[in-house]
Every structure is written in C-alpha cells, then in structure tokens.
Amino acid sequence: MDLYSEIILDHYKNPHNKGNLKNPTCKANENNPQCGDTLAIELIIEKNKVKEVAFTGAGCAISQAATSMLTDHLKGKNITQIKNIKPEDIYKMLGIEISPGRTKCALLGLSTTQKAISNYKNAKK
Amino acid sequence: MINPTEIKKDFPILNRQKNGKPLCYLDNAATTQKPRQVIEAITHFYETSNANIHRGIYDISEEATKMYEETRTTVQKFINAASPTEIIFTRNTTESINLIAYTWGEKYIQKGDEIIISILEHHSNLIPWQVLAKKKGAILKFIPIKKTLTLDLEKYKELLSKKTKLVSITGMSNALGTINPIKEITKEAKKFGAHVFIDAAQISAHQKIDVQKINCDFLAFSSHKMIGPTGVGILYAKQSILKKIPPFLYGGSMMTSVTLEETEFAKPPQKFEAGTPSIAEVVAFKSAIDYLEKLGFENIQKHEKELYKYAIQELSKIPNINLITPPEDKSGPVITFTIKDIHPHDIAEVLNSENIAIRAGKHCTDPLHKLLNLMATARLSFYIYNDKTDIDRTVKALKKCIKIFT
Numbered sequence A: 001m002d003l004y005s006e007i008i009l010d011h012y013k014n015p016h017n018k019g020n021l022k023n024p025t026c027k028a029n030e031n032n033p034q035c036g037d038t039l040a041i042e043l044i045i046e047k048n049k050v051k052e053v054a055f056t057g058a059g060c061a062i063s064q065a066a067t068s069m070l071t072d073h074l075k076g077k078n079i080t081q082i083k084n085i086k087p088e089d090i091y092k093m094l095g096i097e098i099s100p101g102r103t104k105c106a107l108l109g110l111s112t113t114q115k116a117i118s119n120y121k122n123a124k125k
Numbered sequence B: 001m002i003n004p005t006e007i008k009k010d011f012p013i014l015n016r017q018k019n020g021k022p023l024c025y026l027d028n029a030a031t032t033q034k035p036r037q038v039i040e041a042i043t044h045f046y047e048t049s050n051a052n053i054h055r056g057i058y059d060i061s062e063e064a065t066k067m068y069e070e071t072r073t074t075v076q077k078f079i080n081a082a083s084p085t086e087i088i089f090t091r092n093t094t095e096s097i098n099l100i101a102y103t104w105g106e107k108y109i110q111k112g113d114e115i116i117i118s119i120l121e122h123h124s125n126l127i128p129w130q131v132l133a134k135k136k137g138a139i140l141k142f143i144p145i146k147k148t149l150t151l152d153l154e155k156y157k158e159l160l161s162k163k164t165k166l167v168s169i170t171g172m173s174n175a176l177g178t179i180n181p182i183k184e185i186t187k188e189a190k191k192f193g194a195h196v197f198i199d200a201a202q203i204s205a206h207q208k209i210d211v212q213k214i215n216c217d218f219l220a221f222s223s224h225k226m227i228g229p230t231g232v233g234i235l236y237a238k239q240s241i242l243k244k245i246p247p248f249l250y251g252g253s254m255m256t257s258v259t260l261e262e263t264e265f266a267k268p269p270q271k272f273e274a275g276t277p278s279i280a281e282v283v284a285f286k287s288a289i290d291y292l293e294k295l296g297f298e299n300i301q302k303h304e305k306e307l308y309k310y311a312i313q314e315l316s317k318i319p320n321i322n323l324i325t326p327p328e329d330k331s332g333p334v335i336t337f338t339i340k341d342i343h344p345h346d347i348a349e350v351l352n353s354e355n356i357a358i359r360a361g362k363h364c365t366d367p368l369h370k371l372l373n374l375m376a377t378a379r380l381s382f383y384i385y386n387d388k389t390d391i392d393r394t395v396k397a398l399k400k401c402i403k404i405f406t
Helices: A004-012 A063-075 A081-082 A087-094 A102-122 B004-009 B036-048 B059-077 B093-108 B127-136 B154-160 B182-190 B281-293 B297-315 B342-354 B366-371 B390-404
Strands: A026-032 A037-046 A047-058 B088-089 B114-118 B141-145 B166-168 B196-197 B216-220 B234-236 B255-258 B263-267 B321-323 B334-338 B359-361 B377-381
Touching: A004 A063, A004 B234, A004 B390, A026 A102, A037 A063, A037 A102, A047 A063, A063 A087, A063 A102, A063 B342, A081 A102, A087 A102, A102 B342, B036 B059, B036 B281, B059 B088, B059 B281, B088 B093, B093 B127, B093 B166, B093 B196, B093 B234, B114 B127, B114 B154, B127 B141, B141 B154, B154 B182, B166 B182, B182 B196, B263 B390, B281 B297, B297 B321, B297 B334, B334 B390, B342 B359, B342 B377, B342 B390
Parallel strands: B114 B141, B114 B166, B166 B196, B196 B216
Antiparallel strands: A026 A037, A037 A047, B088 B234, B216 B234, B255 B263, B321 B334, B334 B377, B359 B377
C-alpha cells in the first residue's frame, strides 16, 4: 500500500484545525526527539465534551496528517472516549500500514491529546 | 583505480531486491556493508577455530588466541602505533571514549579543569565528557564553526590555556562530513600540555591514520564503519598513559593473580579487556583491514571525491534543495541536505520505496542541529561500493518525492 495516499497528502498539505484557540480549557506540548517533530494541542472542553480543538507544530507528513485526522475525530467526543482511543484507531484512520520506525510519528497527536486531557483532569482536582 | 561495479559483487547484501530494484545503500556513516571476505572469515572461525582465548592449553584455543592477537598487530600497523600493547579492543567507539572518561578522566580531571570539544561532535564524544565535567566540577568548552561549517581554529586557539586538560575532537563530522585538521589541533593542544583524544569513527574508513604523526594520546574507531563486523571498537592510547590508569571493567582475563582480598591486574592491553571479547568479529576485522588496504586509501579517496563532486553537481539541479555542506576540499563523502517543505523522514521514506537507504533525523548531533536551526536533515554517505548509478537513482527518487509533496 502506498504510504503517501491521497488522503494523507491532502491532510498534510491542507491540515484541518491548524492554529490556536482563544482561552483553551487545556493544552499540551510534545516532541519527537528522534526526528525533531514538535506538536502543541489545545482543547476547549464544555460539559465534559470537546467543543473545539486546534494544533500547531511541524513534522513529517505522517505526524501532521494523523494529527489533522485525529482533531476532526475529537470534536464532540467525551473525555472517557478520548482516553480510550487506541493506536489501532489511529492506524485505521490513516488507512496505511505503519512501520515500527514511524509509529511515533503516527501517534504523536494521540499522545499529546491524552496528555492535554490528563492536564485538564489534574487541574480540575 | 577503484571499480565499484567489481566491488559491489563482493557485498552480497547489495543484491537484495525490492520491486526489482537492487539495494542502493547510502547510509555508510551509520554503518557499512560487509564483503564476502569478512562474512566468510567469521564463518571460517566458527567452523574451524572457535574457542575462548588466552587460556586453553589445546590447539583450537591457541589458534583462536593467535588469530585474535594477529588482528591487534594488524591494527597497530594500520594506525602506526608504537606497540600492539597500545591497541585495546572494546565494543565500539562509544565504549572506547567511555573507557578513557571513566579511567583517565576519573583519575586526572580536577575541579576547574577545562575540556575542549567542538560543536560538531557526535553525542558519543559529548555526553561522556559532559557527565565527567559535571561530576568533577570541570568546565566543558566548545570550538564553534564558521559559516563554511568548518571549525573556527582561531577561536579554538583562544579557548586553549593552561587549564585545558583534554581536547577531544572528531576527525570527520558524521553529520556534515567536515574533515577536521586533527594534526594541527593536536599540535596546538600540546603547547599547553593538554591530552588529545581523536574520535576517528568516521575518518578511519576514508583516510590513512598515523597516530604517531598526529601525536594524539588517544584515538578511537569502530570496525563496523569500515566494512568489518559490529561489536569491535578500537581504542589506541599511548603506552605511558595506559600504564598509569586504572582498569575500566573488572573480571576475567584482566588480572594476573586473585585472592579473596586482593587482585593484581594484568598489563595493558589485557588490563582493559575484561571478559570474553567478540573473538570471531575481532578475527574477521583483519579481513576488513586487508580488503581496504588492498584497495588502497589513496584510491578510496579518489573514488569518493569523484563521486562526491558528481553528487553535488546533480543534487544542485534539484529545485528547493538546501545543501548543508562544507567546502569540497574539507568534506568527506557525506552530503547533508533539506528540501523546502518536505520533512527529512518523508524524503527517506520515499527513497526507501525505491530501495534507497539514507539517513534522516539529527544524526546524534542535536546541539549542532539546534545551532543551525534545523529540525532534522537528510544525509547521504558514500563508500567504496557506491557509484554514479546510485546517485542517479537517488536524484530521480528525490524528484519523485518533490512531485508527491508539492
């Protein structure tokens, strides 16, 4: 299967939800030291559900496309649903086979999102 | 003169196909491929002479010991060390550097002493000294680079003082290919009585090394970066120093007598080779050196220079490519680059689909990438078996990559 499918390239070239939010409820940063990718995710959570989401950062096509797709998926989801997103769900969204060397790229968006959610929960405590 | 077409035939892995295309291996700064002669030397050793060394009173052990020590003598001659006892086998260059940091460094580096390295160093020639300096309260200083991506030797001279206890420098940058004037750097350090460590992991594959001419105190390199097996590092250290420093690892083979209370350590090099080493790999490393010497380092360099020139010429034609290279006469066969708006990992991935292996990332030189304001880079590194066809295939694949991403 072609790694750089049309859908991945489309998300990479025209990422969804890229930018910053005004007054986000929670946020998190992550980076991938191996390849230098950086990612920041911001969320607005209302009534336990994601109302808005945005991301900034730079990286490879896989990490950027995966994050773009994930942010679409996050909207309207509740916190438990987000916590339960598995790596397999991301691979399914991407629709390609991810080699061991690229799993970090594919999962950077997910790990950053889940970090933002834990930040939110910790802040509420 | 080198004929890469003939040389390719000696390297079985280069026949590996993907979608009908043979492997084009351009990650030689990471590790090199192995010729049949080296692979057969390992097999031959295990099939005919395998035994532990320095102990058995039987034929195959004596034979194994003789073969292991023959490599030591070959390495001694290869780098023109004064004696084979100055050659210590380790696992790799990293371990060789750590050996000196943990023994010589522990004993001689004091609070307020200064250690000079350069901004070009691989993490393996940075972290051991950084940790040592922190532990001892010593100061780590860095030779900067000029816009040409070569070391600023004027700044280096300014950094040197009576406080300088060690200068540790790579012979050739793994990230940019910059070849450093190690003889001159050593000479300047010696004016202040500093010790000098040369990280020869990259340079040893491309240039003939003469430790006595360089006059360095320590030099390290790895077999695997010069068509030899993995698991074999070399540490050269002057005999006068080896006699004064404590062992690195303790255990079998490194002692002469042991009681429950005391141990008398063996003389160098055994003192620094505790435990069973990579015997078969050390034995086969001799075949690698023999192979390279038969080709001749002058011929190797001539071939690499020609290929480098051709690659630069062809790569320069690619739109939006940014070549991050020192001047041609100061570069080894390494070309680092970025392409506008395409992440190096994506470049490497597209090249991989064409069965071309290159490196993408920071090449274990994070501080250098930070200095150059680069998130990551792509790197081609050539060796004896690469030819113009490999460059042509790479250029074609890079054009394909640009087509995909723009």
